[in-house]
Amino acid sequence: MNGIIEPATVKKSLSAHAAIGLIAGALLYIVSLTGTIAVFYQELQRVEQPYAPEMTLIAPGAVQRGVEAVLASEAGQPTTTHLYVHLPDGELPRATITTDTQAVHLTQDGSIAEPEEIAWSDFLVKLHYTLNLPALVGITIVGILGVMMLALAVSGVVAHPRVFRDAFRLRARNSNGTGLADWHNRLSVWTLPFSVAIALTGALIGIASVTAYGIAADDYEGDVEAVYGPIFGEEGEADPRPAPVPDVAAALAHMSLEYPDLHLTYAILHDPMTSGQHIQIVGEHDRRLVFGEYYTFNADGRFEHMAGLADGELGQQAAASTYQLHFGTFGGLPVKLAYLLFGVALTGICATGTYIWLGKRRRRGIEEPRLRGAWHGVVIGTPIALAITLIARMVFGNDFPFAIAFWIVLVVAVIGGAEIMKRKADGRVTALSA
Template sequence: MTFAFSKDTVRKAISAHSALGLVCCALLYLICATGTAIVLYEEWQRFEQLDAPEMSAIDPASVQRGIENVLASEKGKPATTHLYVHLPTEALPRTTITTDTQAVHIDREGEIVVPEENAWAEFLLALHYRLNLPALYGMTLVGLLGAMIVALSVSGIVAHPRIFRDAFRLRARRGDDVATLDWHNRLAVWTLPFALAIALTGAMIGLFYVSGGAVAAAAYGGDSEAALAPVFGGEPEGDAAPAPMPDVAPALAYMEREYPEVDPYYVILHDPRTAGQHVQVIAEHPRRLIFGDYYAFSPSGEFRGTVGLADGTVGQQVAASMYNLHFGNFGGLPVKIAYIVFGLALTVVVATGTFIWFDKRERRGQRSTYLRAAWWGLVAGVPLGLVATLLARFALGNGAPFVAIFWVVCLIAITVPLLQTRRASVPDKRSPEPVPAE
């Protein structure tokens, strides 16, 4: 059976297909650009709030005092279900306590100094992580785009069998189109291991909600916490009856005494001041890709064991390594610099790949004037949007509408070249008609 469509319908369908492909490329470009910027997540937080107290370490008694001060400041508010203490690290030498309603920096003595104000860094992370969409939809979309990068990397290698042999061959003298193609292929080869690692881990992180929900629905009666318990540990049964304040100082002292080879960087109080409360310390293991392991303690500081991310099953250790491998949170500043260089190269590969597509279309006689103009606008608009939001952070404060500013700047950056292209393609009616030769 064949279907007959008018030429106008076919032309519109091709345009819609091209526009959809351009949207996918735009999202890939956005994710690569923001991913490169978010490598400096901790550094952005320090730059964003220069007046926050910094320290290389804090003693356990001061941590406990800080927790008590923060909870005391929340009298009259709903009881917080979780309290998080970020301990000083080399990348972010600050002690920050976060509850359900606030986040504050404390000093070496455990006194509250200033509220945490890192809204721009959080905006940047959300833009990369989920495109500022609700978590389920945004992370799923980003995960699918990560899988798309894997497919593009593999298919690009298969489609260009000489790509490794020509890894250092550039033909810039043969014309701009050829130079663009060569730079695209060369950068794609040089960044291939990085691109595959980033794309695979990004796809796994992004599709976490979908895969976790599917496993929960299939084997755990829809209970997501039960589905994740074999990997990240389970939650003890809660008890909302009032109880005295938990003491994290013995837990931190125990970690220092019994596990001197690890570096605690996070303390979590679950359901503080209830009978069901318990304490977890997350500690980093040097020279390991895992983000750390969970060390469980009673409210009085009695050690209850670990989840086993450091020495558990292969699946647990792989799952615990995804985040650090994706964001470059290992190896210190040299690794971060490498991630930024490779991230910029991957961003250029995505941008030039779209220009190559336009060139191929035009060689087949398909005009891409407006698509090319829109793409140029987006390529410039994303970094301009990030700069505009950062400037707004210091001009308008922590509550600046970052999402609106970013997308408006991107829209303007796309619209301006489109209007310029349209104006250039319309003949000037004020011009005198040419006088025919006699």
Template sequence: MKALFTKDTVRRGVAAHSAIGLICCALLYLICVTGTAIVLYEEWQRFEQPDAPEMQAVTPSAIDTAIANVAASETGREPTTHLFVHMPTDALPRTTITTDTQAVHVDGKGAIAVPEENAWAEFLLALHYRLNLPAVWGMTLVGLFGAMIVALAVSGIVAHPRIFRDAFRLRARRRDDVATLDWHNRLAVWTLPFALAMALTGAMIGLFYISGSSLAQTAYGGDGDAALAPVFGAEPEADDTPAPLPRVAPVLRYMARDYPAVRVSYLILHDPGTRGQHIQVVGEHDRRLIFGEYYAFGADGTFHGTTGLADGTLGQQFAASIYNLHFGNYGGLPVKIAYILFGIALSAVVATGTFIWLDKQARKGRPRRTIRAGWWGVTIGVPVAIGATLIARLIWGNGAPFVAIFWIATLAITAAAVHRSRRAGARGTASATPGFAP
């Protein structure tokens, strides 16, 4: 019977299949590397803009002054729908006000000091969150990769029944693919709880748009706000009639008096400058994974209650804990250092996994020299490209084209590695790129 596809077609199909697999592994590696770097998100902001005023606390009256100053600076612009006040925290001891059109740092007296300039940290966060793609597509894709890590971890355990018994057996002195396999298995075991926690929470965060939209369409007639209300609270009725800005000092004093153990991290004015405006306080709770509890106030400072993220249903408390658990925003610097170390190990597990597959192909007489070279280009190119964007930030400032620099640098390094390998192959030599083990 005549073959359905010619040998050349099959060869091209195998090459395309391998290339797609390499792209998936590259994106997974990119997510792990950027996730490790973004653990220091607040520290990167302070590094980017060291001249911004810092303080351990700010008075309620200074916050009122700061809001009035920012509102005055927005005269002639489109009315903002939200005004966020970032209060000083241990990780980021700065007071920052963000509207729909600007973000500024204010000093301890409430005066506008300098615009917020942390574009590089925001770029890095967006690269991890959504691969610089539109939010719906990017976060969904990253969420799917989180689910992939869960599947890889579970299947890896099933495929290696002795993986826990050999957890501390390391033949790292060998200079061949056995050492690569050992490092891969050992690091995978040592980081398994971390990898599962990161993958599960990452999948939940990334798939939020799909799950939320599906729930809204099937149970709430397409109303996304109503779908989220049982977890994060409902919004009051809007009234766009102009009204004076509320004073937030009484709200902050109420929190200090009635909730002294709660540290206010954010203060949010919803629909400021309208009769429908209201105030929401985000308060951090010690020794809790939740990002905070929502405390609702009317424009006149009347307390309307909490949402229940701290003491509501288990589902609410769980949903409020996912973000901090994923990014390591609890426990201070020691936890961040642990997350960085585990993140580096997880990145190495992803990198070595592809090398192991390439080694198996070589043993079967199918060396994938081009793919191996491309993979070396990715593993080296991603961190180098991130470093290049940071250098660009230091040279050109907040307006540097970080997205373009990162992707051009990554693709250029990968292409150079592939080109070098092909040139070496044309000369009849072995692959120009070494194996993982030196």
């Protein structure tokens, strides 16, 4: 071949290059759409399991009885490393205990009511967080997608110097795609602060996890919790010797007495029923973006210290603020509705951006009906796949393989869309040549 690459090889390479771009765009679209829906994670739990006991408050003594009952139910099994008590609040007025092996709802007197069954809601959040891949791999990819989204937002503004001046200019859609491009650019301008905030916090959450694993491997013998300790509080020395159930009621009573203005969201037991156990209470502060402050108690319920997320180092406060800013869990329903509106717009930006890119290639003479059809499959197939898994949850219950079903439906939609568009293109060519 004397160093000359065959035209067919070049064409295949360009198609492969475009396909890779399409995959990146598809993942951005999926993450944007699932993130928009996941803003209503608490509300979705109530829809998914509507008859679980609900309450506005639960007494410290009732929480203690619930903790004791759950730990007693796990007697003879390996000791759970962490036990979480979700305390009822306005968005999710339920008391729920989660361990390494189970999750149950409590009645108001602390009795175990029924298992928590929110598998579809959890599937949705995992799809957004990790694309249903192994945790470290998935969150790394999603973090990279956050960096890509941030780069696209900034470069889009730089590449269109008149984008702010033309913020409300919309041209009619035509064969050149100007109307679609205008909608893409207008939505990008209108949602720019939101897009930057979501992309930046998403990138921080994803990349921070990878960084933590790397630091842990190099400096802490793989102990990731030791890396996060200076920010979110130290775990303490492990001591596996048996010990009685810790006094969660005393810790909650102390919080009610000393911090009556705080809204308590979680009680966390670290290494329960061992001599190394301790208790953390998470309290939300009004008018703050931090997800809460950790108040640490010993096993007897005696207060020891705060982690400093609310008033510690600036880096601590910033780290504790990324979650609420990313997921819109501050400010109640008005903020969630705003995140819904902006999230739909951001999802639309992801969809139209790829259509514009494919249109430009088409106008340069690069006909790729399969790629266009595949993108139709992504845009239409993703919400359809989510809807099918939700219907399956209602019909078949909590144990349905949601992740497998979602990806099968989406792959079928993509392949089907590609094949349909290819056949249409072949039909047009045949008609023209006849």
